[in-house]
Amino acid sequence: MKNTEIADLFFRMAAYLEMEGVAFKPQAYERAAMTLETMGRDIEEIYREEGKKGLMEIQGIGASLADHIEEFLKTGTIKEYEAFRKRMPVDVEELLSVEGVGPKLVKELWEKLRVANVDDLERAAKEGKLQKLSRFGAKREQNILQGITFLKKGQGRKTLGFIYPYVEEYVRILKSLDITEEAAPAGSFRRMKETVGDVDILVASKNAQQVIDQFLARVPYLKIWGKGDTKVSLRAKQGFNIDVRVVPMETFGAALQYFTGSKEHNVRLRAYAVGKGLKVSEYGVFKGNRRIAGQTEQEVYEALGMQYIEPELREDTGEIEAALQRKLPDVIPYGSLRGDLQIQTDWTDGAHSIEDMAKEAKAQGLSYIAITDHTRDLAMTNGCDEKKLLSQMREIDKINKKISGITILKGAEVNIRKDGSLDISDEVLAKLDVVGASVHSHFRMPKKEMTERVVRAIRSPHVDILFHPTGRLIQKREACELDMDRIFKVAKETGTVLEINAYPDRLDLRDADIRQAKQQGVRMVIDSDAHAVDHIKFLRFGIAQARRGWAEKKDILNTKPLHEFTASLKDKTKAF
């Protein structure tokens, strides 16, 4: 699929156009890029089957952009983009990813200081050169440096959501080889950590060389770091590293256990084994020279007298002790959600209609969803005011009558203002089935003020769910300073539900928060925060996060059928 490649180019062209001060075109390019990224159909296939005319039928793509796409498919590049790059050969994407750097600054940085990438920018900032730019003082320079530090902290790791589809595909390829007996991802990927460094894939086969050769023939890579008899390390085209190891079937389970980690988990496991007179290695569990387990992971844990430990729990945070006492949580299974309580549509900043989102949710096995478009204060999303919300409610009534097999609840994602008040009147909130509230502005308030702000919001009898509670964006924005303990207490007291937002950049609540919340008896939901039909499958990352937080099915409200779910929401007649 060339969709993402073309989308990337369009995003960059949008940035260049914005640098030039061109009006409206940047948005057109961005819209088209987003459509390409999320539409699910292969653009190359559309072009092959329906030509340029087919391209122009896609919403947001007209004659000019269709030409660009055609040019890219034929030549692998877009001349206009190359011209931009020639004039300003800078790493637009990287520079823009620094908080506080926008297109205009990228241009000025290049023209005045010849800054072409983040390293140049860091050097210039440290040397105090940024202060020579217009409207630049010590404070802005400091902010830029902080932005760079934050960006670099997350470097080398990709979000799980980004690499997931590729790894899934590569594992599928390995499994499809006739010499493969078994294949599975290992490492932090298998533990479903929110970001992943290197990806480990384990293969069971008698013919390691052939597995490696055939893998290399079918997977696009940029560079091979190393290639041995049973292992190959490479940098995939998408910019992350993959290690493929081939082992015999008899020790596949032991190897999978070993390479899944975490390191801390394995250290504890082995130490425990030594105490029992056993030895655990990647080749099996041994009693003296005799291997007593190794073909499956279940066998390995069993041989040590433990319950099987799900990969998401293997962080040495008490799971080994719990497994020995047979007291591991019965973590929420994948695929056990029945509803999704945060979905945006084309009424605000979503890409698709209410009906399209409902149909996709149904196809994904859900039986209810809440439409929660943004509200007034988020002007950029064309947020709903009371009038627009009321008209959307009527629209939902109509669609509910028209479709079957799924129920659409009326909802909203209302903004928690700086003082903790909401940007929609109580009168209209009372008419909604589900109200989510969230912070979208003033992220950097002092802890005490921020906590009181959120507390005031969740004390509203109308607020059912606190959406993405900490406001963090992985590798981009730190979580708000919040007294989580107090948030949990007030949530419990008021019956407010906390969201586990499954969007790959958010995953908010974080795993550690989830565990705390569960211990305190706070109820949670897992939502996709979908802005396009393709995003609904993000729910699996929310479930993964919940599992990492030891959450069970009973802790997650949207595992319940619709009537039980709605009945368990906040009692609106009570004030707090």
Place this chain on the structure above:
DNA sequence: GCCGTTTTCGGCCCGACTGTTTTCAGTCG
């Protein structure tokens, strides 16, 4: 550059904040 039961031309998303200014440009959401 895109789009159209308001328009094939003339609209497109805008308010708040920040850091820098002394009236506002750039960035963010």
